[in-house]
Amino acid sequence: MFQWLSRLLGGKKKAAAAISKSGRGGVLPPSKPLLKEDVDKRFDKGNRIGQGSMSKVFKALDRKLGRNVCLKLLDEKKTAHFESRFKGLNKPPEGEICQRLRHDNIVQTLDYGVHSKTGEPFIVMEFVEGMGLNFLIETKNKKLEGNRVNFLRQIANGIDYLHKSGFMHRDICPRNIMVTNEGVVKIIDFGLAIPFRPEFCRPGNRTGTPNYLAPEIIRRSSTDLRVDLFALGVTAYEMFTQSLPWESSQSMQALIGHMNSPPKDPREFVPGMKDETRAFLLKAIERQPSGRFQTALDFREALEKVLE
Ligand SMILES: Nc1ncnc2c1ncn2[C@@H]1O[C@H](COP(=O)(O)OP(=O)(O)OP(=O)(O)O)[C@@H](O)[C@H]1O
Ligand SMILES: [Mg+2]
Numbered sequence: 289m290f291q292w293l294s295r296l297l298g299g300k301k302k303a304a305a306a307i308s309k310s311g312r313g314g315v316l317p318p319s320k321p322l323l324k325e326d327v328d329k330r331f332d333k334g335n336r337i338g339q340g341s342m343s344k345v346f347k348a349l350d351r352k353l354g355r356n357v358c359l360k361l362l363d364e365k366k367t368a369h370f371e372s373r374f375k376g377l378n379k380p381p382e383g384e385i386c387q388r389l390r391h392d393n394i395v396q397t398l399d400y401g402v403h404s405k406t407g408e409p410f411i412v413m414e415f416v417e418g419m420g421l422n423f424l425i426e427t428k429n430k431k432l433e434g435n436r437v438n439f440l441r442q443i444a445n446g447i448d449y450l451h452k453s454g455f456m457h458r459d460i461c462p463r464n465i466m467v468t469n470e471g472v473v474k475i476i477d478f479g480l481a482i483p484f485r486p487e488f489c490r491p492g493n494r495t496g497t498p499n500y501l502a503p504e505i506i507r508r509s510s511t512d513l514r515v516d517l518f519a520l521g522v523t524a525y526e527m528f529t530q531s532l533p534w535e536s537s538q539s540m541q542a543l544i545g546h547m548n549s550p551p552k553d554p555r556e557f558v559p560g561m562k563d564e565t566r567a568f569l570l571k572a573i574e575r576q577p578s579g580r581f582q583t584a585l586d587f588r589e590a591l592e593k594v595l596e
Pocket of ligand 1: 337338339340341342343344345358360395413414415416417420463464476477478479
């Protein structure tokens with residue numbers, strides 16, 4: 289165990305140093321007793337705004353807080369199944385992780401608890417008036433023009449904060465990044481987030497969104513914070529090229545195949561791309577973790593040389 293721990297830390301000195309500075313490493317003070325509340329009484333549910341794989345998301349009036357919010361109702365069975373992977377590890381639930389995060393580029397969580405009638409966990413968030421980054425990319429939205437570096441800088445700032453707080457997101461992708469009408473980036477969906485500690489990073493299930501999974505996840509090797517940086521790299525590649533660096537795939541077999549072939553040259557999609565930008569994108573999606581940006585701050589520093 290100790291050997292394993294020292295190997296793990298040795299391989300990621302920077303990330304580990306960043307966390308020890310924050311002094312938390314995903315270790316949370318004892319949980320408060322879980323709030324049980326009748327969601328139907330507390331909230332006036334409006335439009336359903338999202339059907340995630342694990343949840344139903346609504347815009348709602350929160351009668352307790354007296355404001356409009358975003359209400360995420362988690363599927364009780366699927367959540368329990370996911371959490372059971374971490375049995376005995378004292379993993380904080382999604383709501384608890386979210387509520388401790390306070391950063392401009394991370395959606396603000398206001399409350400969390402369990403529906404007293406159905407047992408469904410719920411999370412109450414600020415309602416982000418804006419659009420998903422996936423939508424901006426797919427529709428070639430004008431908001432992206434001249435703002436790619438700006439948005440990526442904000443995402444990197446949010447990830448830097450998250451990592452220094454001792455957590456990994458594990459599902460960074462354009463669908464889980466929103467951009468407000470004022471152009472502020474908000475990272476959402478901490479459904480797969482875990483504390484960055486060795487016992488949580490053991491090789492295991494391939495968790496995340498297929499096209500954004502780092503090779504070490506696909507190979508079922510041990511993982512670290514750099515999986516979020518790979519996913520951020522794929523996101524950056526998509527923002528600049530409107531395409532994925534490897535053929536889109538949902539099948540594990542195809543994903544394993546990707547990992548043995550180099551990514552597509554971004555100039556296939558944007559022939560006039562500047563050298564600095566091309567080099568930045570390729571480094572961000574390096575298949576070897578050691579060849580990638582090692583921290584969100586490294587990513588952000590390199591970003592400053594990128595030309596749109
Ligand atoms: N705070 C928010 N404000 C506005 N819209 C939100 C907010 N949180 C989530 N959404 C919307 O709801 C969708 C689903 O939310 P989220 O990603 O958290 O759920 P999920 O079940 O984990 O989803 P998935 O499986 O699709 O990743 C988002 O893609 C987004 O469109
Ligand atoms: Mg999501």
